[in-house]
Amino acid sequence: MPNNPMDYYLIDEMFSADERAVRDTVRKFVDREVKPIIGEAWLKGEFPMPLIPKMAELGLFGSTLPEEYGGAGLSPIAYGLMMQELERGDSGLRSFASVQSSLSMFAIYKFGTEEQRRRWLPQMTAGKVIGCYGLTEPDAGSDPGAMITRARKTDKGWVLSGVKRWITNGTLAGVAVVWAKDEDGQIQGFLVEKGQPGFTTKDMKTKVSMRASITSELYLDGVEVPEASRLPGVKGLGSALSCLTEARYGIAWGVVGAAMDCLKEAIDYTATRTVFGQPLAAKQLTQERLTDMLARVVGGQLLAARLGQIKAAGKLTYAHVSLAKRENVRRSLEVARMDRELLGANGITTEYNAIRHMVNLETVDTYEGAYEVHSLIVGRDLTGQAAF
Amino acid sequence: MKVAVLVKHVPDTETRIQVKPGDKKINEEGVTYIISPFDEFAMEEALLLRERLGDVQITAVALGPQKATEALRTCLALGADDAILVSDPAFEGADAYVTAKALAAALKGGNYDLILAGKQAVDDDAAYVGTAVAEFLDLPVINLVTKLEVNKAAGTAVAARDLDGYSQVIEVKLPAVFTAQKGLNNPRLPALMGIMKAKKKEIRTLNAQALGLAPNELGAEGAKVEVKEMFVPSKARKNKVLTGAPAETAPELVKLLAEEAKVL
Ligand SMILES: Cc1cc2nc3c(=O)[nH]c(=O)nc-3n(C[C@H](O)[C@H](O)[C@H](O)COP(=O)(O)OP(=O)(O)OC[C@H]3O[C@@H](n4cnc5c(N)ncnc54)[C@H](O)[C@@H]3O)c2cc1C
DSSP states (O other): OOOOGGGTTOGGGGSOHHHHHHHHHHHHHIIIIIHHHHHHHHHHTOOOTTHHHHHHHTTOSSTTSOGGGTOOOOOHHHHHHHHHHHHHHOHHHHHHHIIIIIIIIHHHHHHSOHHHHHHHHHHHHTTSSOEEEEOOBTTBSSOGGGOOOEEEEOSSEEEEEEEEEEEETTTTOSEEEEEEEOTTSOEEEEEEETTOTTEEEEEOOOOSSSTTSOEEEEEEEEEEEEGGGBOTTOOSHHHHHHHHHHHHHHHHHHHHHHHHHHHHHHHHHHHHOEETTEEGGGSHHHHHHHHHHHHHHHHHHHHHHHHHHHHHTTOOOHHHHHHHHHHHHHHHHHHHHHHHHHTGGGGGSTTSSHHHHHHHHHHHHHSSSOHHHHHHHHHHHHHSOOOO | OEEEEEOOEEEOTTSOOOOOTTOSSOOOTTOOEEEOHHHHHHHHHHHHHHHHHSOOEEEEEEESSGGGHHHHHHHHHHTOSEEEEEOOGGGTTOOHHHHHHHHHHHHTTSOOSEEEEESSOTTTOOOOHHHHHHHHHTOOEEEEEEEEEEETTTTEEEEEEEOSSOEEEEEEESSEEEEEOTTSOOOOOOOHHHHHHHTTSOEEEEOHHHHTOOGGGSHHHHOSSOOOOOOOOSSOOOOOOOOSOHHHHHHHHHHHHHHTSOOO
């Protein structure tokens, strides 16, 4: 029997029964609920809202948190497999889950008070409140320490002023985790609620990538928040970056799902497409291309699986995550490009998945630390010299 | 109320079945297993009964090798309270008759108000076990159920069956056996929380001895029918079945007619 291209190296055997069960649930969910509608939603530039309660019902938000906050206490590998399957559907769907769980909920869980946790986390697990994570600004992306947004201390609490840009789910969010510099130049985290006076949001409408995901601007025009809205556990920029490590871990898995989808599509398509009297798959150049794709998929799967084991063992460093994010995104992007090529003209339509994954992955290559930024993080780890 | 759900763990319907020459069973190498889809309807109906009636204790029961615990784990993840695996090497070569006899022995004394099963298992398509279990337990059986309502106070159930060109509504006194037909419900997926909780739930294993079955009642010896030959037809027809709503399947069909059949 030929090997299964989706699990060529029997990596399944590295996972526990419940990890596989989590994967299977999300896989079926994506096949049934996402695949049939995602091309059209993407083209329209809409996030498919009806998926939110369905994802919540399956427990996809905050799934690694303890049960008392509505989580399922998922292992890192189970969480990774969930992200892989979501991104097999669309990077925008995985982004939604990343931002909700690994950025917003994780920040509240890790740096929030017990009161903040109890107030927000169960509602966010249930999908009733959406979160967003406001770090990037028009003039501060790769270098978030250069942020201009300010938090001024007053008798009653804090006043926030500034603009955040490129914020996933900004207009959908009931609660925004907003990062701002205080008067001592220290970075602080705040929970800003939808509708607070001075707080407005607007969607960015000209994206040609990640179209099935909402990306917004947040305007903070002297927004007054009480001290109770500050995340007291935050210790400077490092705290904001630690949330990114969580999300990047999920991305290292997620993009492999997009690559798997492209590989499957290319195998199926070339088997039935006839060129010069033969199936495209019977041509040497095609077979080399498919092998190139498979090699990247298997490499990504192995890297993600090992990353998961290291995380479960508590030995994970952010540089481990940087290398995996950098490699897996870029290799998956290459796989998507090859799929697009093999599909010819069909490859540029949303009837197929190739171009949608391909241009989505251009975003993934940039956000959560651009490719070059991860080179610099790993480079510093290798040489001891910061070259940012 | 107590409900037992019979589930069979069968090769994934997308598996390309292979049989080694001379063998009388399929080659299990590399095969992934699923719960037989009609059994999923049965399991879902048990969950819906619990949602409607409140306290309903659900026990999932499977006969098969150790690997069949995966099907039971899925039932536990979906919300079954406990599970029983009927398993013994002596079952090797068993037919549907032996299977039903063993399952009936496992169910006996369990005081189940309802026993739910799929109308048939999608691997051997015998369509035998649900009915035979009812016979061994001397219970009434309603097959091919597409709607089920239980009146707890009266101790009765009303089931609807969609037949060729007409429908039937049948009332039965509980306990009784029901086999599920497509259309009964829309099975849910196990939620992540359920999957994690299922790890702590118990799966009891019953072997032939625990069931009080003698060796000559088991396996090939106890079977009423014998498989003489098993093979994969050399030229399998290439059938493709599109499932889903017409709005989804119609464009897919057009695409297949154009690109695969090349008739458009
Ligand atoms: C669809 C989408 C969703 C997003 N969602 C969020 C969100 O939810 N929350 C949030 O806070 N942010 C979000 N972002 C922002 C994202 O994290 C930033 O875009 C990213 O950090 C890069 O910043 P930048 O775009 O300002 O690029 P820049 O920082 O200006 O970088 C431009 C280029 O310069 C390179 N570069 C940077 N520094 C160096 C250096 N030292 N040496 C050499 N090259 C360098 C980069 O790699 C890149 O190629 C999102 C972005 C997109 C596109």
